[in-house]
Amino acid sequence: MSQRQRAKKTARDHLGPRRSELAQQRKAARDLQPNPMRLYRTYRLARLFDVDPATIWRWKQEGILPPPAVKFPGFEAWTEQQIAGVIAAQGVTNA
Secondary structure, X not given: OOHXXXXXXXXXXXXXXXXXXXXXXHHHHHHHOOOOOOEEEHHHHHHHHOOXXXXXXXXXXXXXXXXXXXXXXXXXXXXXXXXXXHHHHHOOOOO
16 A cells, blocks of 8 residues: 555544445434334335225225325325324234
């Protein structure tokens, strides 16, 4: 290793972790924090319950699912707490 490469390495070590390492650390910390507004859209609920997206729409019409917490034209989403309530109310054990 040349003297210049050693100097760069020493300077880098002195500066601390690289940006990519910091980004990974921030992502890991963010994943550990509770996120009360984690949203589930129709297609994600369909995957969660292993049903067709049309079934999610039917469940919404039948009142099995509560009204979406977030609703814009072309966008509906339920919070994690709402879905946990549905799972508990329906007695689903393996979702």
